[in-house]
Amino acid sequence: MLEKNPVIFIILAFVVIMIGTTVTMIAPFKWINGPNDRIAEVKPYTPLQQEGRDIYMREGCNNCHSQTVRTLAADVERYGYGGGYSKSGEFVYDRPHLWGSRRTGPDLAHIGLKYPDQKGMWHRKHMENPQSVVPASNMPAYAFLNEPLDTTYSERKMKLLKFPYSQADLDELKGKTEMDAIIAYMRKLGTDIPIKKAEAGQQASVSKNNPFSDLKAVKADALSIYAKDCASCHGDKREGTLGPALTGSSKTDAELFAIISKGIEANGMPSFGGSLDEQKIWKLVTLIKLGKQND
Amino acid sequence: MNAPTRYYDESVKGFITWSIIWGTVAVLIGILISLQLAWPQLNVAPYLTYGRLRPIHTNAAIFGWGIGSFIALFFYITQRLTKSPLWSPGLARVTLWLFNFAIASAAVTLALGINRTKEYAELEWPLALVVAVVWVLFSTNVFMTILKRKEEQMYISLWYIMATLVGVTVLYVVNNLGVPLHLFKSYSAFAGTNDANVQWWYGHNAVAMVLTTPPLAIFYYFLPKVTGNPIFSHRMGIIAFWSLIFMYLWTGAHHLLWTPVPDWIQTVAMAFSIMLIAPSWGAVFNGYLTMNGKWEQMKSNYLVKFLICGITFYGLQTIQGPMQAIRTFSAFIHYTDWVPGHVHMGALGWVSMVLFAAIYYAVAKMNDTEIYSVKLADTHFWLVLVGQLIYSITMWTAGVQQASMLLATNPDGSLHYSFMETMIAIFPYYKMRAASGFIYLAGLLVFIYNVYKTYQKGSSAESVRA
Numbered sequence: 001m002l003e004k005n006p007v008i009f010i011i012l013a014f015v016v017i018m019i020g021t022t023v024t025m026i027a028p029f030k031w032i033n034g035p036n037d038r039i040a041e042v043k044p045y046t047p048l049q050q051e052g053r054d055i056y057m058r059e060g061c062n063n064c065h066s067q068t069v070r071t072l073a074a075d076v077e078r079y080g081y082g083g084g085y086s087k088s089g090e091f092v093y094d095r096p097h098l099w100g101s102r103r104t105g106p107d108l109a110h111i112g113l114k115y116p117d118q119k120g121m122w123h124r125k126h127m128e129n130p131q132s133v134v135p136a137s138n139m140p141a142y143a144f145l146n147e148p149l150d151t152t153y154s155e156r157k158m159k160l161l162k163f164p165y166s167q168a169d170l171d172e173l174k175g176k177t178e179m180d181a182i183i184a185y186m187r188k189l190g191t192d193i194p195i196k197k198a199e200a201g202q203q204a205s206v207s208k209n210n211p212f213s214d215l216k217a218v219k220a221d222a223l224s225i226y227a228k229d230c231a232s233c234h235g236d237k238r239e240g241t242l243g244p245a246l247t248g249s250s251k252t253d254a255e256l257f258a259i260i261s262k263g264i265e266a267n268g269m270p271s272f273g274g275s276l277d278e279q280k281i282w283k284l285v286t287l288i289k290l291g292k293q294n295d
Numbered sequence: 296m297n298a299p300t301r302y303y304d305e306s307v308k309g310f311i312t313w314s315i316i317w318g319t320v321a322v323l324i325g326i327l328i329s330l331q332l333a334w335p336q337l338n339v340a341p342y343l344t345y346g347r348l349r350p351i352h353t354n355a356a357i358f359g360w361g362i363g364s365f366i367a368l369f370f371y372i373t374q375r376l377t378k379s380p381l382w383s384p385g386l387a388r389v390t391l392w393l394f395n396f397a398i399a400s401a402a403v404t405l406a407l408g409i410n411r412t413k414e415y416a417e418l419e420w421p422l423a424l425v426v427a428v429v430w431v432l433f434s435t436n437v438f439m440t441i442l443k444r445k446e447e448q449m450y451i452s453l454w455y456i457m458a459t460l461v462g463v464t465v466l467y468v469v470n471n472l473g474v475p476l477h478l479f480k481s482y483s484a485f486a487g488t489n490d491a492n493v494q495w496w497y498g499h500n501a502v503a504m505v506l507t508t509p510p511l512a513i514f515y516y517f518l519p520k521v522t523g524n525p526i527f528s529h530r531m532g533i534i535a536f537w538s539l540i541f542m543y544l545w546t547g548a549h550h551l552l553w554t555p556v557p558d559w560i561q562t563v564a565m566a567f568s569i570m571l572i573a574p575s576w577g578a579v580f581n582g583y584l585t586m587n588g589k590w591e592q593m594k595s596n597y598l599v600k601f602l603i604c605g606i607t608f609y610g611l612q613t614i615q616g617p618m619q620a621i622r623t624f625s626a627f628i629h630y631t632d633w634v635p636g637h638v639h640m641g642a643l644g645w646v647s648m649v650l651f652a653a654i655y656y657a658v659a660k661m662n663d664t665e666i667y668s669v670k671l672a673d674t675h676f677w678l679v680l681v682g683q684l685i686y687s688i689t690m691w692t693a694g695v696q697q698a699s700m701l702l703a704t705n706p707d708g709s710l711h712y713s714f715m716e717t718m719i720a721i722f723p724y725y726k727m728r729a730a731s732g733f734i735y736l737a738g739l740l741v742f743i744y745n746v747y748k749t750y751q752k753g754s755s756a757e758s759v760r761a
């Protein structure tokens with residue numbers, strides 16, 4: 001009969017399609033984003049941040065960048081930046097989600113924790129010309145975002161998305177460029193979640209004595225850690241770019257240790273106490289104290 | 296008594312022409328973005344940056360080339376299987392205009408950065424509405440033709456066609472729900488994890504209802520036509536059909552393994568993905584067994600080569616896909632270049648191969664002639680096959696290499712490679728992939744020339760007859 005009646009056939013096909021749909025797509029609305037998922041500290045976007053998010057969508061950054069730290073150890077280690085893996089509650093204000101499906105570039109879910117600088121100097125330099133910071137990067141240059149931000153719809157967006165905002169939030173938009181907006185968005189990502197900063201602090205007090213006194217013994221290790229974690233801000237040869245030069249220092253070993261471990265976040269020096277162990281930090285300290293430019 | 300039905304083929308031809316044009320655009324942009332990944336200085340203007348071009352590539356490919364030729368061939372197949380003329384030729388003409396308007400506007404708006412960012416549903420709401428209208432007009436036309444058919448029995452291709460009509464409508468409407476801010480911007484109706492879950496319910500079933508059921512409908516129709524063998528088993532086709540459209544809808548979350556989407560949804564998706572091997576291979580076996588005793592046609596009949604090669608890649612695709620849906624394997628290859636390798640084996644090896652065969656066959660038939668040159672068709676076949684193989688193999692290799700580097704840890708548990716080290720390692724593959732794009736393009740141009748010449752031959756034959 002089915003083979004002869006297209007109307008019944010279509011209805012049946014619809015029913016068959018709706019079974020899996022109901023179980024895996026419709027039913028979960030009952031609990032996803034419910035009270036159990038919420039994280040009290042996670043706040044909606046400010047008008048400036050939301051403008052930045054819209055520019056992120058316009059430029060299709062999601063085609064190269066994901067925004068979910070998976071529960072895998074390697075993901076947490078590489079992209080968690082102390083915030084652990086991504087939880088549902090981090091995304092409740094994201095319409096649409098921007099999780100992405102490709103990592104041509106690194107994950108950005110917690111990028112705000114990686115570059116805490118309040119002025120966003122690193123981002124500005126990187127966005128304008130990624131290759132000036134990371135020479136082999138294939139990220140496009142976004143210098144064209146240095147244009148005045150169109151704020152015609154900013155307030156309407158807040159209303160439509162039902163985000164709270166104040167006059168001060170709207171005033172913040174004055175004189176801003178599109179670049180300022182996208183940097184504000186980058187700086188927000190991941191920074192709301194309660195993180196284990198305490199750990200970094202504790203580490204700093206564990207030991208005050210540099211176990212290494214000979215540069216030769218640690219040089220290879222130190223240089224390789226430096227290349228991975230520090231070169232993008234302090235220069236390939238430690239000559240100083242965004243951050244100051246790190247060839248020789250008047251600071252004591254303990255002071256340097258504390259800076260690397262806790263960071264000077266307001267000024268753009270991230271904390272590494274969460275990602276580098278004590279041994280590695282001491283190796284870097286040794287390199288900074290004793291290393292010469294051409295080492 | 297049995298006067299032959301007059302088929303209405305003008306719109307079939309129109310859709311074929313335009314789908315080939317959009318397909319060429321898709322390949323050209325594909326080549327450009329693959330070059331940009333190797334040489335970022337090619338991002339020369341805001342509207343030519345990778346982030347804006349990539350969605351144009353996927354939209355031109357899936358909607359322009361894929362859906363464009365599906366519409367053409369559904370019109371073609373439906374008329375012949377029902378032995379009835381198209382319900383409304385006028386409506387078909389309007390559909391073609393609207394279709395072209397939608398794809399052209401999609402390209403322009405995406406270049407301007409008007410983009411919802413939900414993969415395969417990037418178009419902003421006014422355009423999404425136009426796409427929906429195109430689909431409804433087309434569906435109505437096909438469905439009414441089926442309702443008014445002269446041939447009572449509905450062949451398996453019509454089943455796949457009807458499932459496609461219903462499935463795409465449901466998927467597209469739901470994933471496009473949102474609230475408009477103004478004409479060029481809207482916000483999704485769903486937030487965060489919910490939005491992701493809806494998106495990949497849609498995304499994976501776009502694979503089911505756009506990249507699987509339509510090519511299967513076409514394959515089931517043209518394989519018997521081309522070989523002269525009836526399809527091996529109608530019953531197997533029917534069982535495979537119902538289990539396929541039942542299972543696909545459970546699997547969306549295999550794009551979201553290890554993310555905040557609830558674990559049980561991921562597990563269900565993984566299980567159903569593996570079960571999908573059965574109905575998928577049902578179609579593959581049906582194809583192979585239809586060839587029983589006539590395998591020499593692989594040599595003697597150029598169309599069989601395209602079709603059997605296509606169903607073979609479908610078979611490989613539906614083994615690889617379920618593998619990718621297993622948590623441990625996903626942990627490894629998700630987010631890497633492995634996935635574009637998978638995608639293009641399906642898009643180039645399966646979908647496009649079947650479309651090439653169907654278009655060659657239909658164009659010759661509609662013009663009452665033979666193909667212009669079998670030799671050129673052979674050249675075309677080898678060029679697109681080699682191009683596609685290089686594409687997929689380089690990307691699988693790149694994916695595996697980058698994945699192993701990304702996961703490598705030192706004895707103390709810290710990561711061994713920085714992100715950039717893993718990226719520098721795969722640049723050579725990016726360059727090879729770009730080269731494969733040029734080989735594929737060469738094949739495509741041979742195809743276009745051959746089709747064009749076949750049309751010419753047809754019209755000159757007509758004038759001789761007249």
Ligand code: HEM
Nearest residue numbers: 101102322325326328329353356357634635638642732735
């Ligand atoms: C042979 C010429 C082609 C080239 C050089 C090419 C190149 C590319 C590139 C570079 C990407 C981005 C990959 C990434 O994210 O790293 C891509 C994505 C994609 N292409 Fe193509 N492409 C070609 C043909 C096609 C065709 C004919 C289709 C469809 C019928 C297609 C469908 C897609 C899809 C669906 C994606 C998105 C994949 C994903 O999200 O993982 N491509 N292509």
Ligand code: HEM
Nearest residue numbers: 101502506549568571612613616617619620629638641642
């Ligand atoms: C049994 C059948 C199949 C299964 C279970 C399957 C499974 C998968 C999985 C798990 C992914 C996600 C990979 C990742 O991001 O980690 C994927 C991606 C994809 N597959 Fe398949 N696949 C199947 C058949 C096909 C077929 C026949 C096509 C036709 C071209 C296809 C096209 C795609 C596309 C376009 C994507 C990329 C989606 C995106 O990330 O944008 N798949 N598939």
